[in-house]
Amino acid sequence: MFTIILQAQQGNPYMQFIFFGAIILVFYFFMIRPQQKKAKDAKKFQEEIGKGDYVVTIGGAHGRIAEIEDDTFILEVEKGGRIKFSKTAINMEATKAASGKK
Structure with missing residues (x-):
């Protein structure tokens, strides 16, 4: 042993x-x-990101940024619909793919 x-x-x-x-x-x-x-x-x-940029959120919402506050932004979707999101809700990869940037 x-x-x-x-x-x-x-x-x-x-x-x-x-x-x-x-x-x-x-x-x-x-x-x-x-x-x-x-x-x-x-x-x-x-x-x-700035006002007017096209973004995609992690939930899949597509739209343009209408207003930006400190850590939130208002996303303008189809025909004037507006939704408030946190900046952390932006999906970087999906936004770049949708806008054609690399």
């Missing part, structure tokens, strides 16, 4: 730290960093 335990402990103890460090780096570069970049791009997009 003790020989099995001794065999498992014969490896370099620093290799375990290197392995865990590599796992942390992989998580950072493939999961955390892209999410931070996507959030930063979405925030920048929300700050750049």
